[in-house]
Amino acid sequence: MLNSNVTNYLTNFIGTWTSAGTNLVITEKGKLHYICFKGSSRKRINGTIKEFKENSFVVKVLWIFSFTFKIDEPPHKSGNKWKMRINGVELTKEL
DSSP states (O other): OOOOOHHHGGGGEEEEETTTEEEEEEOOTTTTEEEEEEEEEEEEEEEEEEEEEETEEEETTTTTEEEEEEEEEEEEETTTTEEEEETTTEEEEOO
């Protein structure tokens, strides 16, 4: 079950966000699926958002690992798309 802190922030983050080399999917239940390609390396994270902080959110993987995603720019409408910047990468979601 998601805590109220996560539920309050989650609404604008839900959906499929993309950029060149990055794909981020956040579900209504707080599940996160992230893949990022940089050169020949790949980073993949599948977990559950456990906490939103002022400028970040924490994803728990299994019960022992956690990853922090930095929110450089929160989700906002820009024309007919949504945009946000996470970990320095601008991501876009179609409306």
